[in-house]
Amino acid sequence: MADPLAQIVGLLQPGAPFSKCVTGSGPWRVRRTQSPNPYYVAVLNGSLRYWDHKSGEISVNAGDFILIPSAQDFMMWSDVPSNDNDMVIDPVILPGGGYRVGSIDGPIDMRALVGYCMFQSDDATLLSSLLPELVVVRGEYRLAMLMQLLGEEAVGSKPGREVVLLHLLEVLLIEALRSSAELGNSPGLLRGLSDDRLAVAIRGMHAEPERNWTVAELARDAALSRSGFYERFQSAVGMAPMEYLTAWRLALAKDLLRKRELSVGAIARQVGYRSASAFGVAFMRGVGVSPARYAREAAGALRGTAADEFRGAVA
Structure with a gap:
């Protein structure tokens, strides 16, 4: 896992x-x-x-x-x-x-x-x-x-x-x-992973972000009722299960877009969206720009950094 x-x-x-x-x-x-x-x-x-x-x-x-x-x-x-x-x-x-x-x-x-x-x-x-x-x-x-x-x-x-x-x-x-940490009462990923049942669901989302997950499926994997799982996840992690899944999918998508090795459609499928348009809507909502624009801006920033390093090396 x-x-x-x-x-x-x-x-x-x-x-x-x-x-x-x-x-x-x-x-x-x-x-x-x-x-x-x-x-x-x-x-x-x-x-x-x-x-x-x-x-x-x-x-x-x-x-x-x-x-x-x-x-x-x-x-x-x-x-x-x-x-x-x-x-x-x-x-x-x-x-x-x-x-x-x-x-x-x-x-x-x-x-x-x-x-x-x-x-x-x-x-x-x-x-x-x-x-x-x-x-x-x-x-x-x-x-x-x-x-x-x-x-x-x-x-x-x-x-x-x-x-x-x-x-x-x-x-x-x-x-x-x-490492294991003293968590106090603060919600977060560390607290979610310290809960054996929630950890199964979290690892599942990370292992298969492309899967069409539902709260019911995640609850079943965690051996909890749907409502019990939802409340336990929200309390431990600090966000709802589907909110966490979306955040993880978008983080993966941004990394793939920065690498510029796959098309937007291929990235959409890899992070769990059935179409490029559905992915574009979710990406725009979460990031504030379209996937294509994000990729262009990331490439421009990378070229700028490389140019600065080159100028520093030859200065």
């Missing part, structure tokens, strides 16, 4: 273009009121406290990774007792790179990699809509190995350090999204 989360992450092509190593000493507090992209914190040594309006307060310890898909207003502070007088407006930039919060001369009691993620695909909102407000991953063996490598690179000065950090962070992000 298909791995839905891995498929979505693969389509989005996540990266971590901005990261910084932050060290903390003594009492400190940091508040962020808005971040345009998903924000992450990977604690390498020590611990810190995290808080937002929806998730409340949690402790983040060495080896823990948190991802905030929609970072609108959150605060982090030291394990050492602090107050608003310890709020950091601008962290101190260290001579060898990195940032310091708290005492500039005191012993380091916290080290973390923080930054934001970006997606090469224009479907970033799909992932945000399918994840909880906060993803917390603890005690995962594979993540622990990645965290150790990150920590060594973050404090080292070997050639290619920035490139290695970038790719390690990309792998860490994907691994975190695929």
